[in-house]
Amino acid sequence: MHKCKHNYEILLFIVPLRPYIPRMNEYLRTAIKAAIEGGKAIMEVYATEFDVELKGDDSPLTQADKNCNDVINTFLEKTPFPIISEENKQTDYAERKDWDTCWIVDPLDGTKEFIKRNGEFTVNIALVKNGEPKLGVIYVPVSKTLYFTDASGEGSQKIELDDLDGAVEEIISDATPIQPAASSIPVKVVGSRSHLNDATKGYIEGLGKEVEIVSKGSSLKFCLVAEGNAHVYPRFAPTMEWDTAAGDAICRAVGIEVIDQQTQKPLRYNKENLLNPYFLVTS
Numbered sequence: 001m002h003k004c005k006h007n008y009e010i011l012l013f014i015v016p017l018r019p020y021i022p023r024m025n026e027y028l029r030t031a032i033k034a035a036i037e038g039g040k041a042i043m044e045v046y047a048t049e050f051d052v053e054l055k056g057d058d059s060p061l062t063q064a065d066k067n068c069n070d071v072i073n074t075f076l077e078k079t080p081f082p083i084i085s086e087e088n089k090q091t092d093y094a095e096r097k098d099w100d101t102c103w104i105v106d107p108l109d110g111t112k113e114f115i116k117r118n119g120e121f122t123v124n125i126a127l128v129k130n131g132e133p134k135l136g137v138i139y140v141p142v143s144k145t146l147y148f149t150d151a152s153g154e155g156s157q158k159i160e161l162d163d164l165d166g167a168v169e170e171i172i173s174d175a176t177p178i179q180p181a182a183s184s185i186p187v188k189v190v191g192s193r194s195h196l197n198d199a200t201k202g203y204i205e206g207l208g209k210e211v212e213i214v215s216k217g218s219s220l221k222f223c224l225v226a227e228g229n230a231h232v233y234p235r236f237a238p239t240m241e242w243d244t245a246a247g248d249a250i251c252r253a254v255g256i257e258v259i260d261q262q263t264q265k266p267l268r269y270n271k272e273n274l275l276n277p278y279f280l281v282t283s
Helices: 021-046 061-074 109-118 168-174 199-209 220-226 241-253
Strands: 053-054 060-062 083-085 102-107 122-129 133-141 144-149 154-161 176-178 188-191 211-214 232-235 257-260 279-283
Touching: 021 061, 021 102, 021 122, 021 133, 021 144, 021 168, 060 109, 061 083, 061 102, 061 122, 083 241, 102 109, 102 241, 122 241, 133 176, 133 220, 144 241, 154 241, 168 257, 188 199, 188 220, 188 257, 188 279, 199 232, 220 232, 220 241, 241 257
Parallel strands: 083 102, 188 211, 188 232
Antiparallel strands: 053 060, 102 122, 122 133, 133 144, 144 154, 154 176, 232 279, 257 279
16 A cells, blocks of 8 residues: 555555466467377377277277376476366366366377277367467377467467477477468368268268368368368267367467357357367368
8 A cells, every 4th residue: 555645545456467378388388298298108008009998988098098198287287277188077167167268188089090000199288268279289199290379379380290309499490380271172071981971961962062081080180171181171970179179279270260050150168068069160
């Protein structure tokens, strides 16, 4: 409390600033390091004859999912933000609804691909603010390929790593910007080569153009569109927020929209129900 010369009392209130935008570079470096180290934990299990469990929803779970999650948590728990992860115990929405910023993590996206040993599985880490993904990191442990948003959220980058222990600052500076493809024929649609559900078939038929189906596992589907190897990704089947948040961030940063097919607005995150609606990824 201070007094001015007229003897009036002036109250000074110091309001702490939320550590968000000014420190995005720091959070990006943390997420990249967490993804790479988590990927190392995955590859240690990948090299063994690992066991497969079934979770309550009959989805597969391996020791790699658990180990990677533990590694990522050690990094993200040092930040000011809580974590939503597929392998963490989920916090009740009564508490989550008050989170304006949080991490959303899938430590091993594409466990079925991991079990098949086809290499198309990823580590997904996103930072979400007020329901919107602002930062995204996707790491592919087998190919050592890393995708990530700029700290500004105004672009996305890609790099194939030679040294997994290299400085994160060098990784960021050496990465190459990615950008989506211009419209062309055939229209490249991300989907399954072996089967498409009726909703996806109907969407493709509605394009009324020559179509080429492009297939990838896990969150690499988002990367196909973001880096110009596909034009559109219709996802008319169930996904969870941790399946999409990192890929959504990477797409949004290059001008690709990820549209909720119920509201026709961008997907939202940290919802009461963490199940996503059907969505469409398109420029």
